[in-house]
Amino acid sequence: MTSHHDTPAWHLTGAGNMGTLAAFYLRAAGFPVALARGDGRRKTLTFEDGRAPRTLDIPAAPATPIRHLVVACKAPWSAAALEGLSLAPDVTVLRLQNGLGSLDGLLPAGADLIEVVTTSAVKGRHPEHRVVAENDTWMGRATAGPAPAWFPALAAAWPGLEWAAPIRPRQWRKLVANAVINPLTGLHDVPNGRLLDDPDLAARAARLADEADTLLRALDPAWPGDSRAQVAAVMRATAGNTSSMRADMQRGAVTEIEAINGWLLRQADALGLDLPAHRAIVAAVRARQP
Numbered sequence: 001m002t003s004h005h006d007t008p009a010w011h012l013t014g015a016g017n018m019g020t021l022a023a024f025y026l027r028a029a030g031f032p033v034a035l036a037r038g039d040g041r042r043k044t045l046t047f048e049d050g051r052a053p054r055t056l057d058i059p060a061a062p063a064t065p066i067r068h069l070v071v072a073c074k075a076p077w078s079a080a081a082l083e084g085l086s087l088a089p090d091v092t093v094l095r096l097q098n099g100l101g102s103l104d105g106l107l108p109a110g111a112d113l114i115e116v117v118t119t120s121a122v123k124g125r126h127p128e129h130r131v132v133a134e135n136d137t138w139m140g141r142a143t144a145g146p147a148p149a150w151f152p153a154l155a156a157a158w159p160g161l162e163w164a165a166p167i168r169p170r171q172w173r174k175l176v177a178n179a180v181i182n183p184l185t186g187l188h189d190v191p192n193g194r195l196l197d198d199p200d201l202a203a204r205a206a207r208l209a210d211e212a213d214t215l216l217r218a219l220d221p222a223w224p225g226d227s228r229a230q231v232a233a234v235m236r237a238t239a240g241n242t243s244s245m246r247a248d249m250q251r252g253a254v255t256e257i258e259a260i261n262g263w264l265l266r267q268a269d270a271l272g273l274d275l276p277a278h279r280a281i282v283a284a285v286r287a288r289q290p
């Protein structure tokens with residue numbers, strides 16, 4: 001006999017690329033997965049490594065308060081995605097989104113928020129989703145402490161998944177990489193590696209990295225402040241890639257700038273710090289959005 005704590009029933013909001021990958025691994029771990037709203041959907045998930053494509057049927061949700069929720073919509077749609085959902089007061093939420101703070105004020109006070117940081121990549125469009133890279137994924141709360149009872153089963157099914165609590169160092173690293181690479185590649189419509197090769201873009205990237213370090217050091221004196229080198233390593237490792245913000249801007253879609261550079265600016269404001277390069281690039285991205 002297993003209790004519901006061992007086999008949580010998950011609801012998914014944002015059944016796009018990342019949400020579909022998460023649903024696939026949750027299902028592989030033996031957990032039921034249903035859509036938080038709307039009709040059931042059939043998905044196809046393909047892999048670059050030669051594994052056979054998988055068909056995944058994600059059914060409509062049973063009408064019960066949600067106790068386990070995956071949020072994998074793009075950050076700007078978070079409020080719309082959560083509106084009207086019946087969340088249990090102690091709902092566990094897996095936030096699978098870039099940026100920070102996109103669920104602030106949207107969850108019950110007793111929610112157990114588990115943040116997900118992933119360097120995996122999935123592309124495509126409903127109903128066909130293509131896993132182009134399976135790298136590392138970390139899950140963890142803001143505070144230190146052990147993983148939930150269901151985590152080992154999920155980690156056994158999800159390649160590269162680790163528990164990391166507190167999650168903040170991983171999140172901040174990923175945030176800085178996104179804050180430097182995404183808006184520059186989006187505005188200039190270039191692949192990530194161009195930020196290493198083009199001297200003007202490289203100088204702008206360095207300024208964004210330095211300003212991020214200034215802020216993060218003000219928030220936490222233990223922050224290593226080596227963002228230039230860390231971000232350059234990401235640019236090298238993903239030189240041929242199109243960032244998600246470049247892809248959003250090419251499609252004329254709203255970007256996640258408010259959850260990425262916007263988060264840095266809100267923190268800086270609260271401390272009375274100015275981040276002129278981030279301020280300017282947020283304004284430039286906003287001016288280009290619908």
Ligand SMILES: NC(=O)c1ccc[n+]([C@@H]2O[C@H](COP(=O)([O-])OP(=O)(O)OC[C@H]3O[C@@H](n4cnc5c(N)ncnc54)[C@H](OP(=O)(O)O)[C@@H]3O)[C@@H](O)[C@H]2O)c1
Binds near residue numbers: 014018072074075122
């Ligand atoms: N894809 C990746 O490789 C990757 C890697 C790292 C992090 N992430 C992060 O994961 C999150 C999801 O990205 P994704 O690539 O999976 O995006 P995606 O494929 O575009 O899927 C996002 C989903 O959001 C929902 N959505 C879109 N427009 C909406 C609207 N107007 N109102 C309400 N919901 C809307 C849709 O879900 P429904 O169809 O269910 O309505 C859509 O399928 C983002 O924060 C992204 O930065 C993605």
